[in-house]
Amino acid sequence: MSEVAVGKPIPDFVAASTHGNISRETLLGRSTVMYFYPKDSTPGCTTQAQGFRDNHHEFTDASCQIVGVSRDSLKSHASFTEKQSLPFALIADPDENLCEMFKVMKLKNMYGKQVRGIERSTFLIDEQGVLIQEWRGLRVPGHVDEVLKAVREKA
Structure with a gap:
C-alpha cells in the first residue's frame, strides 16, 4: 500500500467504519478531516x-466531513460514538492498514516502557482526494x- 504525501492524491483504500465502508472514492466531492487517535474512551481521545x-x-x-481512525474494533467505536454522540464516522483499523499508509505508527513511552501506538495526527484532504495539510x-x-x-481558509 502506498504512503501519503502533501500535494499528492491519497492512495485508494477501503475501510470499515461506524457509517459503513469508507474508501477514497466515498470521500471525494468535499473536503475531509481524517484524524488518527490512539484509543476510544481515553481522556485525550475523548x-x-x-x-x-x-x-x-x-x-x-x-463543506468538510470528519472521519476518525484508530485501531479499535467497530464494536468499541459504536460504544464510543453512542456515549459521546459523535455525528461522524469512526474507522476501525485493527490491521493498521490506514495507520501505515499515513505513517502514524510510532514507538512511544508509556509508564517507562516502549510501546508501539498511534501518534495523534490529523490530515486535511481536499475534494479531489489530494492531501493538502497535515498535523503530526x-x-x-x-x-x-x-x-x-x-x-x-481552504474553502
Missing part, C-alpha cells in the same frame, strides 16, 4: 472527539480550532 463533535456544524458549513504529534488543546481555521 476530548479530541468532543471538540470535533462540538464544531461539527462549522465543518459541514465549510499534536496536542489536543486548541487543535480542533486550528484545523477548522485551515478548512475555512
Whole structure:
C-alpha cells in the first residue's frame, strides 16, 4: 500500500467504519478531516472527539466531513460514538492498514516502557482526494480550532 504525501492524491483504500465502508472514492466531492487517535474512551481521545463533535456544524458549513481512525474494533467505536454522540464516522483499523499508509505508527513511552501506538495526527484532504495539510504529534488543546481555521481558509 502506498504512503501519503502533501500535494499528492491519497492512495485508494477501503475501510470499515461506524457509517459503513469508507474508501477514497466515498470521500471525494468535499473536503475531509481524517484524524488518527490512539484509543476510544481515553481522556485525550475523548476530548479530541468532543471538540470535533462540538464544531461539527462549522465543518459541514465549510463543506468538510470528519472521519476518525484508530485501531479499535467497530464494536468499541459504536460504544464510543453512542456515549459521546459523535455525528461522524469512526474507522476501525485493527490491521493498521490506514495507520501505515499515513505513517502514524510510532514507538512511544508509556509508564517507562516502549510501546508501539498511534501518534495523534490529523490530515486535511481536499475534494479531489489530494492531501493538502497535515498535523503530526499534536496536542489536543486548541487543535480542533486550528484545523477548522485551515478548512475555512481552504474553502
